[in-house]
Structure formats: C-alpha cells, structure tokens
Amino acid sequence: MGQHDGNVDRTVAAYTELEPSLHPVTDHAISLLTSLIDDAGINYLAVSGRTKSPASFAAKARRYEGDASVDPLKVITDQVGTRIITYVRSDVLAVADLLSEHFTVLDDRDMGQETAREGRFGYSSRHLVVSIDPVGPDGELPEYDPLRCISVQLRTVLQHAWAEFEHDVRYKGTIPPEQVPDLDRRFTLAAGLLELADNEFTSIRDRLQAGLSGGTITVDVADPRISPPELATFLAGRYSSAGWSRTEHYEWIATLLLELGIDSLDALSALLGDVDSSTVTNAMGYKYPPGAVRRLDDDLLVSLGDRYVELPGNERRREPLRVRLAKGSNHDKQEEKDRD
Helix, strand or coil, X not given: CCHHHHHHHHHHHHHHHHHHHHHHHHHHHHHHHHHHHHHHCCCCCEEEEEECCHHHHHHHHHHHCCCCCCCHHHHCCCCEEEEEEECCHHHHHHHHHHHHHHCEEEEEEEHHHHHHHCCCCCCCCEEEEEECCCCCCCCCCCCCCCCCEEEEEEEEHHHHXXXXXXXXXXXXXXXXXXXXXXXXXXXXXXXXXXXXXXXHHHHHHHHHXXXXXXXXXXXXXXXXXXXXXXXXXXXXXXXXXXXXXXXXXXHHHHHHHHHCCCCCHHHHHHHCCCCCHHHHHHHHCCCCCCXXXXXXXXXXXXXXXXXXXXCHHHHHHHHHHHHHHHHHHHHHHHHHHHHC
C-alpha cells in the first residue's frame, strides 16, 4: 500500500467515525427544509434526504488518491444530502431563492444550464451547498462543515425521473460496449423530450391559473370551511403572479379562516377589502416569489395583527408570525412618516 492509499484509508476511517453523528443532522435538515418550503407556500412534490454511507464516501475519496492537497472531508460536500422535487421549473427557482434567504450559499451549480451551454441535452438538476453559518465580517464564506452544512438537489419531477432511470441503467446494469452509443443517443433524445414536457407543464399551469375564474367547482357541503378548490380559484384571481400552493395548504388556511368566522368567499373578500396586498408583500422583503397561500397568510396577519397570531391554529408558529407582523408594521410606519 502506498503513502497516498494510507491517507485515503485514514480519511475514510475518520468519516466512518463521524457518520453516526450526521444522521440526526440529516433528519433535522429534512424537517427544516420542509418547514421552510411549507411556510413559504411553494408547491412541491417531495423533500427527502440521506446521510452518505462510508462505502459511498470511500468511493468518492478514492478519486483524490495522489493529490495530497485535497482533503476529501472538505471537498465531498454531500455528506448530508437532501433532495427537493417540484412540479415545474419556476418552483425550482423559487426554492433556490428561498434557500439563499435563509442560509449562506457556499456553492450553486445549475447542471442543466451547464449541459445546455455545451449544446447538449442531459442531466438537469440544481445543486446547492448551504451553511447555517453567516458570512464573515470581510465577506469570506464559512468553511464546509458537515455538521452545519446541507447539500441540496433541486429538480422537477420529470428531471428526477430521467436522472433516476439513467442512474439505474448506467450504474446498476451491465451495458454491452457496442450498445453504449445508441444508449447515449436515446438518453439524449429522452432528455430533450422531457425539457419540452417541462415547458408544457409550466404553460399548462400558467394557463389554468389564469383561467381559474371559470368552470364548475365541487364543494363538500358537510365541511363548513371554504373548499380548497374555491379558495384556490379566489387566490389565483387575487394574487395572479403567485404560484400554486400545495393542496393541504389550502385546507390549512381554510381552517384558520374558519377560526376567524370566515366561511365564505364573500366574507373573505370583505375582510381583505382594504388590504393592499402588493404593499404587504413588499414589506416582507421576500427574495423568492411567495405562493398564494403565503400571500393570504401575510394579508391576514397584517390586517388582523395579534388577533390572527393568537388563533389556536397558529400556536406553533406565533414567534415567526410576530417577526413578520413587525415587518409589516414598520413598513406602515415608514410610509406614514414619508407622507408627513
């Protein structure tokens, strides 16, 4: 065994010792990301994660054999890895902006753009490495620390399907050498078709959102809340630039409305009649486009203040609600001062 082999073995041994302590970090990362995206009202399919296994770490570490200047424990930055799958690409962008607001971004690579710049179709996924540590006083980024950093993959559901199938075929199957060129061609063709499908999904979503004011909506008469389809239609009209939220989020906000005694769209319209939604959103200073339910949540918060904060359904989020309420209140005071 050479000297460099020994260095890699020591690094792998160090990671094997560290790995058990990363599992709770991974669990917390999944919970934190899910909470952030839910709170922002951004639509998504799934949030998942895993702690890198020692065997997987060792396979990557072997790539750096012979390079004494590289510490695999620092350059292998997916030791705590998460994945967020959305339905359309605009929501990938929204989640990326959300992460940049709440974390320090150490690395951000759009693999789809890199592939496109090479004139090819293929793997499309946005990879970020984020840290909970702030930027230093001189603007220096914090160092990678697996106990304080998260690797995040952002994909649409179609990008995810392509990547998973391609990985499964190439790395888990045996491909005869003579079939590789044809296989590459077919994967490239599939990637191009999926990019077109992603564009069509976005067009479908935008067209449906723009035309939600028409059509027949089925309502459960036994449920006293405003129905999620009715609420989605109403919010699409009020917040035309906002993205869709998850189905359960419409149900959740409808429950809060019922706690306020609001059980119809007429009553909700009356409540929001004097609320300038654009001003409220500007006051919150979002770096990402908030979803429709988050926009309504903000409008209710700013218009009702403590009454809204103290609703039973808001028990677990009263502290962050008060932070957002302070933003809205300070903005109102600044506007009054400017007018004076």
